[in-house]
Amino acid sequence: MGLLIVLSGPAGVGKGTVCTALRKRMPELVYSVSATTRQPRPGEIDGVNYFFKTKEQFLKLIEADEMLEYAEYVGNYYGTPRSFVEETLAAGKNVILEIEVQGAVKVKEKFPGAIMVFLLPPSFDELKARITGRGTESMDTINTRMNVAAQEMSLLSHYDYAVMNDEIERACDKIRSIIIAENCRRERLPAHILHMAAAAEKA
Amino acid sequence: MGLLIVLSGPAGVGKGTVCTALRKRMPELVYSVSATTRQPRPGEIDGVNYFFKTKEQFLKLIEADEMLEYAEYVGNYYGTPRSFVEETLAAGKNVILEIEVQGAVKVKEKFPGAIMVFLLPPSFDELKARITGRGTESMDTINTRMNVAAQEMSLLSHYDYAVMNDEIERACDKIRSIIIAENCRRERLPAHILHMAAAAEKA
Missing domain, CATH: 3.30.63.10 (Guanylate Kinase phosphate binding domain)
Incomplete structure (x- = not known):
């Protein structure tokens, strides 16, 4: 079985950009x-x-x-x-999903083994700047988006890992590390390695 | 609190070589x-x-x-x-210990939060070749060492991660990934990030 990696985070945090950069670095990852x-x-x-x-x-x-x-x-x-x-x-x-925070929580319910990665803004002010800076939105639209972002941040507790998106390449390296590390977990060792350990005990 | 990383594995697997290479790549790691x-x-x-x-x-x-x-x-x-x-x-x-398998298990008892990494030989035959190839040892010495290696392999179940030492740089990259990933675990988020999530909920 491959690993299901769920990359999520509040709207405006840069999930799409980070995911695209990650896929370039890990072409073996299925999107x-x-x-x-x-x-x-x-x-x-x-x-x-x-x-x-x-x-x-x-x-x-x-x-x-x-x-x-x-x-x-x-x-x-x-x-x-x-x-x-x-x-x-x-x-x-290994499969990567890049989806909204609430959908990600639903995926975790259906795939309890999913590796949940939450992308964090460098600061809440920075997130506000990114949301505001997207265009010439009205204050109402901005406030609504900030409320949504706040709700999304509150779902962080459902996640296994949190990666700060302060710099795209650094965030990518961390997510790549999480995927490699999860593949190295002892309980995920392929059968032939466990056989080696068993063979060693008998030798 | 920093992380305690325990790098271990059977005698002859190349713990020392991998640890030296890892420290060059991660000079911030305290040995x-x-x-x-x-x-x-x-x-x-x-x-x-x-x-x-x-x-x-x-x-x-x-x-x-x-x-x-x-x-x-x-x-x-x-x-x-x-x-x-x-x-x-x-x-x-973050501190790294490079120690024998049984000592590592004792460290885990005293530091339950220790990150346990087991270095695996590419195969049991390869481990045998490494143990035999060390010098001009007698068959008795070799057999004793193989028995020890077998006992050491059987302690794999106490470890969180297993990394195959098929190629030093590849093994290093995996251990580096494990350390980075463990630092990204949500429960290890620094307080100011949790404050950001709490501030977001109130905003």
């Missing part, structure tokens, strides 16, 4: 492509950036318990297809 | 110098390679519970002084 009902943007490819679905298709997938987690956001659905994750893990490959 | 009653070899410096002690001094340290673990080997004592480890950890620095 779980999300499904969405929103329209493709120019340049986006079905099956690469997202699996683009109609609302009807998406609702059917939910009904068939084919979504590990999903959420509605500004009128569109976003979710993680279950079968791709399960099949890739069964093939012994 | 716990062992105490011994054996004579210094040419070039060995007191306090760098070992703390050289008389047998009388060593026995007094044991009596004063100043040894985290110790063992007698070919008529000489070897051990890990407690106060240096405790003081360095209290100063917030």
